[in-house]
Amino acid sequence: MKNLFKHHETYVLLVIIVFSAIITTINPNFLTLENFFDLAKSYSFIGILAVGVTIVLISGGIDISFTAVATVGEYVMAVMVIKYGGNMFTAVLLVAVVGIALGMINAVLIYFFNIPTIITTIATLNIYYGILIVISGGKWIYALPDWFRNFADIRLFTLRTAQGLEYGLSIITATWFAIIIIAWIILRYTKLGRGIYAMGGSMNAARRAGFNIFGIQMFVYSFMGLMAGIAGLVQALLVQTVAPNSIVGKELDVIAAVVLGGASLAGGSGTLFGTILGVTLIAIMGNGLTLMRVSSFWYDVFIGLVIIISVGFSAYQRREKVKRTILVEGE
Amino acid sequence: MTDLFLSMKNISKRYTGVKALDRVDFEIARGEIHCLVGENGSGKSTLIKIISGVVKPDSGARIEVEGDVILHHHSIDSILKGIEVIYQDLSLFPNLTVAENISLSQTIASRSKIINWRRVREISEKAMARIGVHIPLDEQIDNLSIADQQLVAICRALTSEVKLLILDEPTSALTRKEVESLFTVIKDLQAKGIATLFISHKLDEVLQIAEKVTILRDGKKIETLPSRGLTDEKLTFLMTGEKMEYSRYTIDNRHEEPLLEARQLSIQGNFRDISFKLYPGDILGITGLLGSGRTELAEALFGMNPFESGDLFIEGRKISIKSVQEAIRLGIGYVPENRLVQGLVMNQSVAKNIIITTITRLLNKFKLIDPEKRQRSITRWIKNLSIRIPAFDAPVHTLSGGNQQRVVLAKWIATSPKVLILDGPTVGIDVAAKSSIHDIIRDLAGRGMGIIIISDEVPEVFHNCNRIMVMHKGRIIAEFDSTVTTEEEIQNCINMAS
Ligand SMILES: Nc1ncnc2c1ncn2[C@@H]1O[C@H](COP(=O)(O)OP(=O)(O)OP(=O)(O)O)[C@@H](O)[C@H]1O
Ligand SMILES: [Mg+2]
Numbered sequence: 001m002k003n004l005f006k007h008h009e010t011y012v013l014l015v016i017i018v019f020s021a022i023i024t025t026i027n028p029n030f031l032t033l034e035n036f037f038d039l040a041k042s043y044s045f046i047g048i049l050a051v052g053v054t055i056v057l058i059s060g061g062i063d064i065s066f067t068a069v070a071t072v073g074e075y076v077m078a079v080m081v082i083k084y085g086g087n088m089f090t091a092v093l094l095v096a097v098v099g100i101a102l103g104m105i106n107a108v109l110i111y112f113f114n115i116p117t118i119i120t121t122i123a124t125l126n127i128y129y130g131i132l133i134v135i136s137g138g139k140w141i142y143a144l145p146d147w148f149r150n151f152a153d154i155r156l157f158t159l160r161t162a163q164g165l166e167y168g169l170s171i172i173t174a175t176w177f178a179i180i181i182i183a184w185i186i187l188r189y190t191k192l193g194r195g196i197y198a199m200g201g202s203m204n205a206a207r208r209a210g211f212n213i214f215g216i217q218m219f220v221y222s223f224m225g226l227m228a229g230i231a232g233l234v235q236a237l238l239v240q241t242v243a244p245n246s247i248v249g250k251e252l253d254v255i256a257a258v259v260l261g262g263a264s265l266a267g268g269s270g271t272l273f274g275t276i277l278g279v280t281l282i283a284i285m286g287n288g289l290t291l292m293r294v295s296s297f298w299y300d301v302f303i304g305l306v307i308i309i310s311v312g313f314s315a316y317q318r319r320e321k322v323k324r325t326i327l328v329e330g331e
Numbered sequence: 332m333t334d335l336f337l338s339m340k341n342i343s344k345r346y347t348g349v350k351a352l353d354r355v356d357f358e359i360a361r362g363e364i365h366c367l368v369g370e371n372g373s374g375k376s377t378l379i380k381i382i383s384g385v386v387k388p389d390s391g392a393r394i395e396v397e398g399d400v401i402l403h404h405h406s407i408d409s410i411l412k413g414i415e416v417i418y419q420d421l422s423l424f425p426n427l428t429v430a431e432n433i434s435l436s437q438t439i440a441s442r443s444k445i446i447n448w449r450r451v452r453e454i455s456e457k458a459m460a461r462i463g464v465h466i467p468l469d470e471q472i473d474n475l476s477i478a479d480q481q482l483v484a485i486c487r488a489l490t491s492e493v494k495l496l497i498l499d500e501p502t503s504a505l506t507r508k509e510v511e512s513l514f515t516v517i518k519d520l521q522a523k524g525i526a527t528l529f530i531s532h533k534l535d536e537v538l539q540i541a542e543k544v545t546i547l548r549d550g551k552k553i554e555t556l557p558s559r560g561l562t563d564e565k566l567t568f569l570m571t572g573e574k575m576e577y578s579r580y581t582i583d584n585r586h587e588e589p590l591l592e593a594r595q596l597s598i599q600g601n602f603r604d605i606s607f608k609l610y611p612g613d614i615l616g617i618t619g620l621l622g623s624g625r626t627e628l629a630e631a632l633f634g635m636n637p638f639e640s641g642d643l644f645i646e647g648r649k650i651s652i653k654s655v656q657e658a659i660r661l662g663i664g665y666v667p668e669n670r671l672v673q674g675l676v677m678n679q680s681v682a683k684n685i686i687i688t689t690i691t692r693l694l695n696k697f698k699l700i701d702p703e704k705r706q707r708s709i710t711r712w713i714k715n716l717s718i719r720i721p722a723f724d725a726p727v728h729t730l731s732g733g734n735q736q737r738v739v740l741a742k743w744i745a746t747s748p749k750v751l752i753l754d755g756p757t758v759g760i761d762v763a764a765k766s767s768i769h770d771i772i773r774d775l776a777g778r779g780m781g782i783i784i785i786s787d788e789v790p791e792v793f794h795n796c797n798r799i800m801v802m803h804k805g806r807i808i809a810e811f812d813s814t815v816t817t818e819e820e821i822q823n824c825i826n827m828a829s
Contacts, residue, residue: 191444194431201426208385208422210407210439268426 008262023288044176052227060200060267061117066228068128073098074232095229103225141242152237200267348721351377369547370761371733372719413494425473430455458486498529590781596641601627602805609781616792619802633665634658664748712741803828
């Protein structure tokens, strides 16, 4: 029990429960399965990106460019499948290739020029996005193929409300969950995953211990790129239009969700479970405020407040921990 | 010679501005216990980094391990050859658990890409059993004391087929008792044919454990000698080229008003009923084993961990110190024990680190930093503490460990506080520099500052303090006037308590 309260996740979970209780008393529609499946689907986009960001943060870096990568992946995919036809498999392949390639460029720049990751990726965000806008002219794409439209409606299982409305686990949500599981296995059970934690804890020590730093960075940023590509695809599936300017600008929402979940911007710490909670909290707040008919402007204020409280709280806990160690040594 | 394990010829390393190593030849036999000594910045750590492959030597070098010439490019090459290094900064992963840290080399070396958590625990348990320590496997490293962290680093080195264990200043954070058990481990390893190379500034330890001693000075190898027949003085002379004189510090100041007076200060679980007076010109030594509450006391006086009961007076005025800012405003300075973690901005220049605490005094009438004042202040401190730097704007992390320590000292002394608390001021500092730092401390005291030195080393407090307090389990158990006591008496008092 005492151990439980050492974890950041416990507190986030408590906050989620409290929020949910408040929202439900105001609007009972909140606590329905239907609403949950809906939420999970529409937050898959942020959720998938958050998985990538979590890994980047654990490795001790940061990536800002993922929204641009997602946009480029989405756009290239849409143009190609409209022009040459194809199926869902080609669509996934396209976003994956674009995402991984752009991620690899990030990794190479970071490793060889040794520029801080935040600066590198701010620069590549602008480059990737800029090139896309120049070439595409910022045109929106609406004429997506039918198979693409139909795919978005696939459910792994379907339930019915009392009124006869259908809902269930969307294939999009399922993709997000599958990604979480794969990422969790990588982080927990592979040498690579532990290398990512080690590198985030101390780059110098990791180098001395014999980790292949370039290899790890290559994986981390390519994985982020892959996540961005898939998220771009998910976004296109969700809204069924491809708008070049709809994703860029959401970076901070995603990073906020991950930081809420306990990952530290200093690197070396963070868990996927925490990230899931972070995304959940953000989703619930967004949804809850709508259900409570609070103006959406308040949403940003709330997110800001919750982040400050969350980060401030972990910093406070760390200080208390230091005090406790002193006490033990004194006796 | 068939039993040579490592042989290095013609090793040089030039950094911009300094020659860290200059045509050094060096060898170690199987199972040998070898010590590397030299002043701060003489190139010891650099030599070790070359052995381990973290740093590449300049061309012309030739390194053989067990007769094979090796081209060192990555640390993994030397690890596979059975060379394990414990660095001055330990190089542990603060965010991982004890078990993971210990088993990490094995994890990397193993061909499997999958982690087997049961094996991780087994490996760590085995390594700990080997030296008979028990540290909770699931504890995160940054929750451990430095001494425990050191043990973890040693355990990690013991997990592989190690043939040469290299320790860069392993004993600087350990208590006497822990040092003894470390030495037992080293002797044990020797019985198994494992060689140890270790760096230390504590010459008595060097002479106690080493079979051979290699002396470096300014990047050049002076000599390799068998330790039998060597003495402290001889070693010091070889390292520095000069003879050291020890003198005592005494002062008559009881007629003055105390600078600082503590009455019955207590913090639950840390220390109890601490009372003392510190007069201008006093150098008060506080000694006792690690964990006796001395560091906690210092932190309380500096407002980091405010005391819970008791009274504190500065120049007769009753005060309470609730924060570090307050302490600084009241004229208290504190140089912490852990030089690498606290107090330095590692990738900023030496110059910037030194002036950071005194920046407001370097302003001109437009409230901008006066470049001339700045330069004067920096030059003065670098000279006073003979800090050896490649260049003014060299980042601190390029300095040798001991020189980093001096930068921390300079930074705090530059604020010229009324009361200066120094926790382990010369840990990891070579003999020559030690005495120059002691001289500076005496000089400051001579100008009316009150100084508190916290130290493990009885000779250090004995020679440099006019009064010495021994702490044990959070209480002051004895107080000595250095004019009427002996080193042995103080040492006995500590030994009796433990
Ligand atoms: N990365 C670097 N860039 C520039 N100079 C360096 C670098 N690393 C070390 N040096 C310089 O090389 C010299 C030797 O340093 P080294 O760390 O080997 O000393 P050391 O003998 O281990 O000293 P200490 O006892 O203080 O730890 C020093 O003058 C140091 O400033
Ligand atoms: Mg060194």
